Amino acid sequence: SKPPVTVLGLGAMGSALVEALLVAGYPTTVWNRTPDRAKPLVTKGAVHATNVSEAVAASRLVIVCLLDYKSVTDVLDTAGDALAGRVLVNLTNGTPAQARQVADRYDVDYLDGGIMAVPPMIGGPGAFLFYSGSRSAFDTNRPVLDVFGESQYVGTDSGLAALHDIGLLSGMYGMFVGVLHAFAFVGTEGVPATTFAPLLKRYIGGMLGFVDGAAEQIDKDDYTINVVSNIAMQSAGYVNLTQSTHDQGISPELLAPLGPLMARRVADGHGHEDLAGVIELLKKGKK
Numbered sequence: 001s002k003p004p005v006t007v008l009g010l011g012a013m014g015s016a017l018v019e020a021l022l023v024a025g026y027p028t029t030v031w032n033r034t035p036d037r038a039k040p041l042v043t044k045g046a047v048h049a050t051n052v053s054e055a056v057a058a059s060r061l062v063i064v065c066l067l068d069y070k071s072v073t074d075v076l077d078t079a080g081d082a083l084a085g086r087v088l089v090n091l092t093n094g095t096p097a098q099a100r101q102v103a104d105r106y107d108v109d110y111l112d113g114g115i116m117a118v119p120p121m122i123g124g125p126g127a128f129l130f131y132s133g134s135r136s137a138f139d140t141n142r143p144v145l146d147v148f149g150e151s152q153y154v155g156t157d158s159g160l161a162a163l164h165d166i167g168l169l170s171g172m173y174g175m176f177v178g179v180l181h182a183f184a185f186v187g188t189e190g191v192p193a194t195t196f197a198p199l200l201k202r203y204i205g206g207m208l209g210f211v212d213g214a215a216e217q218i219d220k221d222d223y224t225i226n227v228v229s230n231i232a233m234q235s236a237g238y239v240n241l242t243q244s245t246h247d248q249g250i251s252p253e254l255l256a257p258l259g260p261l262m263a264r265r266v267a268d269g270h271g272h273e274d275l276a277g278v279i280e281l282l283k284k285g286k287k
């Protein structure tokens, strides 16, 4: 028979986690600040605990998925002695520093997690989750964690899951920024977004090779490796991007910051190198 699991937090994500556990046959105890949210899960077989310490006492493995780290400490601080010796898996989104603070705050075997999926994807093939912290907690509870999606352990420092999580989100938001700007830009001349979308997807897909090329240059600290389009040329082109954005009457604020960074690399004598060298300016935090 499968070991019991407790889940604290039944928002959109917590509820999806519980449903996946129930489908997989894990006896699941649930708690939520607003008790009504437990009802649909109880119908599907979950046990509803009336307070946090009762919920925590029900299972050696306790999973918490709340809005933010403030809600995590608000809730776990009420657990009292019940937490001692438990495995705590925190799937709440937060910063690396917050993860390390929670790891230090409670007498638990701590595993932090980052969920790279939206609730409907939980338990499906597209979902994956980062974990960091206690290696033994990860290994011992791996079958349970694998219920949610593909589990990726990224290191014993509990902050590393959040680091990887936010790293991926950074790439995602960068892409969103470019897509929104592009739609706004062509929209100024009445090009429908749905007409432009297939071209945008094709071009962005073709540009994905940048990731590997930049990665090699960054790790080798050499931005002259395999330069296809040097930054002097790109910087000149970017001036046109910024200028035409103004001319078309839309705000350049989503894409504007890259222009001055490229210009500085060129001015500093790196014009023959690749765009990826801009990362040197970020690392130094130079103004």
Ligand code: NDP
Pocket: 009, 010, 011, 012, 013, 014, 015, 032, 033, 034, 037, 065, 066, 067, 068, 070, 071, 074, 075, 091, 092, 093, 094, 115, 116, 117, 118, 119
């Ligand atoms: P919801 O807004 O749906 O749920 C928030 C949960 O937090 C509820 O259970 C709510 O309780 C609880 N909560 C908030 N504040 C407190 C508090 N002070 N004390 C006790 N409980 C509190 O969010 P999600 O379920 O979607 O997200 C949960 C976590 O999962 C977040 O950290 C989110 O970033 C992360 N995540 C979510 C994804 C998504 O697409 N939804 C994707 C990846 C990660 P109550 O019901 O009483 O309000």
